[in-house]
Amino acid sequence: xxxxxxxxxxxxxxxxxxxxxxxxxxxxxxxxxxxxxxxxxxxxxxxxxxxxxxxxxxxxxxxxxxxxxxxxxxxxxxxxxxxxxxxxxxxxxxxxxxxxxxxxxxxxxxxxxxxxxxxxxxxxxxxxxxxxxxxxxxxxxxxxxxxxxxxxxxxxxxxxxxxxxxxxxxxxxxxxxxxxxxxxxxxxxxxxxxxxxxxxxxxxxxxxxxxxxxxxxxxxxxxxxxxxxxxxxxxxxxxxxxxxxxxxxxxxxxxxxxxxxxxxxxxxxxxxxxxxxxxxxxxxxxxxxxxxxxxxxxxxxxxxxxxxxxxxxxxxxxxx
Amino acid sequence: xxxxxxxxxxxxxxxxxxxxxxxxxxxxxxxxxxxxxxxxxxxxxxxxxxxxxxxxxxxxxxxxxxxxxxxxxxxxxxxxxxxxxxxxxxxxxxxxxxxxxxxxxxxxxxxxxxxxxxxxxxxxxxxxxxxxxxxxxxxxxxxxxxxxxxxxxxxxxxxxxxxxxxxxxxxxxxxxxxxxxxxxxxxxxxxxxxxxxxxxxxxxxxxxxxxxxxxxxxxxxxxxxxxxxxxxxxxxxxxxxxxxxxxxxxxxxxxxxxxxxxxxxxxxxxxxxxxxxxxxxxxxxxxxxxxxxxxxxxxxxxx
Numbered sequence: 001x002x003x004x005x006x007x008x009x010x011x012x013x014x015x016x017x018x019x020x021x022x023x024x025x026x027x028x029x030x031x032x033x034x035x036x037x038x039x040x041x042x043x044x045x046x047x048x049x050x051x052x053x054x055x056x057x058x059x060x061x062x063x064x065x066x067x068x069x070x071x072x073x074x075x076x077x078x079x080x081x082x083x084x085x086x087x088x089x090x091x092x093x094x095x096x097x098x099x100x101x102x103x104x105x106x107x108x109x110x111x112x113x114x115x116x117x118x119x120x121x122x123x124x125x126x127x128x129x130x131x132x133x134x135x136x137x138x139x140x141x142x143x144x145x146x147x148x149x150x151x152x153x154x155x156x157x158x159x160x161x162x163x164x165x166x167x168x169x170x171x172x173x174x175x176x177x178x179x180x181x182x183x184x185x186x187x188x189x190x191x192x193x194x195x196x197x198x199x200x201x202x203x204x205x206x207x208x209x210x211x212x213x214x215x216x217x218x219x220x221x222x223x224x225x226x227x228x229x230x231x232x233x234x235x236x237x238x239x240x241x242x243x244x245x246x247x248x249x250x251x252x253x254x255x256x257x258x259x260x261x262x263x264x265x266x267x268x269x270x271x272x273x274x275x276x277x278x279x280x281x282x283x284x285x286x287x288x289x290x291x292x293x294x295x296x297x298x299x300x301x302x303x304x305x306x307x308x309x310x311x312x313x314x315x316x317x318x319x320x
Numbered sequence: 321x322x323x324x325x326x327x328x329x330x331x332x333x334x335x336x337x338x339x340x341x342x343x344x345x346x347x348x349x350x351x352x353x354x355x356x357x358x359x360x361x362x363x364x365x366x367x368x369x370x371x372x373x374x375x376x377x378x379x380x381x382x383x384x385x386x387x388x389x390x391x392x393x394x395x396x397x398x399x400x401x402x403x404x405x406x407x408x409x410x411x412x413x414x415x416x417x418x419x420x421x422x423x424x425x426x427x428x429x430x431x432x433x434x435x436x437x438x439x440x441x442x443x444x445x446x447x448x449x450x451x452x453x454x455x456x457x458x459x460x461x462x463x464x465x466x467x468x469x470x471x472x473x474x475x476x477x478x479x480x481x482x483x484x485x486x487x488x489x490x491x492x493x494x495x496x497x498x499x500x501x502x503x504x505x506x507x508x509x510x511x512x513x514x515x516x517x518x519x520x521x522x523x524x525x526x527x528x529x530x531x532x533x534x535x536x537x538x539x540x541x542x543x544x545x546x547x548x549x550x551x552x553x554x555x556x557x558x559x560x561x562x563x564x565x566x567x568x569x570x571x572x573x574x575x576x577x578x579x580x581x582x583x584x585x586x587x588x589x590x591x592x593x594x595x596x597x598x599x600x601x602x603x604x605x606x607x608x609x610x611x612x613x614x615x616x617x618x619x620x621x622x623x
Contacts, residue, residue, distance in 0.1 A: 007429040012422035017353040017558035024361035197372040
């Protein structure tokens with residue numbers, strides 16, 4: 001048996017099932033994104049976040065509990081929030097944390113690891129996700145906005161929140177006058193639906209690409225030949241499961257069920273799979289191209305890949 | 321692309337996506353792709369996407385006159401992708417082609433790449449299902465853990481955390497009653513689980529059973545060529561995570577495989593349940609008395 005064997009029918013079942021599972025969550029995210037665009041005033045975000053950058057990052061890491069999104073759905077929401085002027089560091093923190101630190105994922109993780117000390121797995125997954133997201137949020141503070149965001153997104157950003165984190169003061173007379181114009185509820189809902197539709201199409205493009213890659217991996221790669229040599233070494237197991245998470249591009253609401261399958265792998269490797277996957281995978285790497293500069297996305301992918309693995313291995317070696 | 325195409329294509333794409341989701345849900349074909357807990361989402365998404373498409377279509381002319389301010393309140397912000405030739409290529413073709421030509425079950429190639437497990441612990445949540453059927457197990461048996469099928473077992477004969485402990489007072493007979501022809505209807509997973517659990521295997525052994533699965537030739541553990549496998553795939557969330565498991569079937573020399581039975585074809589086997597020790601562990605094997613092709617069950621990938 002070759003390590004690679006492609007079959008169109010197997011590919012299409014896998015591709016469609018990934019799409020069918022992900023599209024409703026993606027749609028939910030884009031609808032929320034449309035509603036945020038139409039109804040959330042730019043000032044609201046400024047009011048909700050603490051002034052201190054560290055506190056703002058910490059709060060952003062926990063917002064997912066109140067605004068639960070999967071990793072596909074959160075991208076249009078964050079892009080919309082960035083357009084509205086949300087500071088980049090908390091936005092990135094929310095982007096990374098919310099697909100894991102939310103009640104839906106907590107429930108699915110606990111259910112998936114039933115019989116495998118689910119409380120410990122759940123606690124470590126949440127803790128690691130929070131730490132990684134906040135650390136990366138802090139790293140983002142060291143970058144200039146122009147090094148992170150795409151030029152068109154940067155140009156569309158509301159300057160209302162520019163006074164946060166030492167940036168330029170507000171010069172938003174035009175926006176203030178625009179905010180005073182209050183469209184009717186019906187036209188706002190219509191605008192929300194139109195925005196959601198276009199956001200959906202933008203993100204669906206990358207979802208299709210990612211799902212195709214994941215389907216090829218799911219159906220054409222011989223698992224025995226690829227996986228067996230990797231499971232016995234802690235470092236190799238951890239980084240190989242991270243690689244698998246990147247390739248499979250699973251939804252955070254269901255990836256724990258897959259991770260629970262890897263009984264032969266150490267806990268560190270399974271945690272790395274469940275923490276890195278919702279933060280960075282093939283599909284997300286492409287989707288992040290809607291928000292971030294390519295160089296920043298590559299930096300983000302590399303640092304998350306290395307950082308999550310190191311932290312999981314460190315955690316597993318310090319535990320009794 | 322010209323402006324007319326860029327204004328017409330988005331609603332067409334949304335209509336296609338909404339239509340595909342609605343078709344798969346309403347036709348029941350979604351059963352082969354998603355676990356029941358995700359199926360309603362598909363129906364709702366199909367309806368919302370169709371509504372989005374209609375909204376874009378109806379307001380197409382209105383949006384052409386809309387001058388979006390910095391706040392973007394008219395909602396008519398179009399990404400550069402929409403005007404690119406990549407847009408219809410990626411959003412119309414892959415979904416359209418896959419939805420048009422897909423079958424509702426995996427083929428033999430999938431089993432070869434994924435690996436077929438012959439152990440009940442490969443089926444997520446199997447122990448939980450047994451707990452429902454066999455209340456006496458609920459007090460003692462742990463949840464089944466799952467092995468990566470491609471991984472070799474360190475010591476198959478040694479008891480591991482994957483094996484449920486011995487359970488007393490198992491009353492499986494109350495839950496697997498014979499039908500009019502004297503056969504108990506069992507699932508591939510039932511027998512794989514029973515092989516791990518001595519009390520259950522004692523209940524099942526030598527009973528006449530009817531099992532349905534997909535036919536696969538046995539390429540290993542088949543010294544005289546009289547064996548084949550009944551395979552079932554069990555999904556956790558969607559077909560992409562489906563795990564194949566197999567049950568060995570042994571037929572007598574005078575019992576041929578019917579002409580209608582093909583590789584991965586749905587097959588019914590009637591025979592006696594046995595649990596011989598093979599390679600150091602109890603293995604569920606059906607000694608077949610009858611083999612016949614059957615239609616696929618309504619739920620092909622659920623336990």
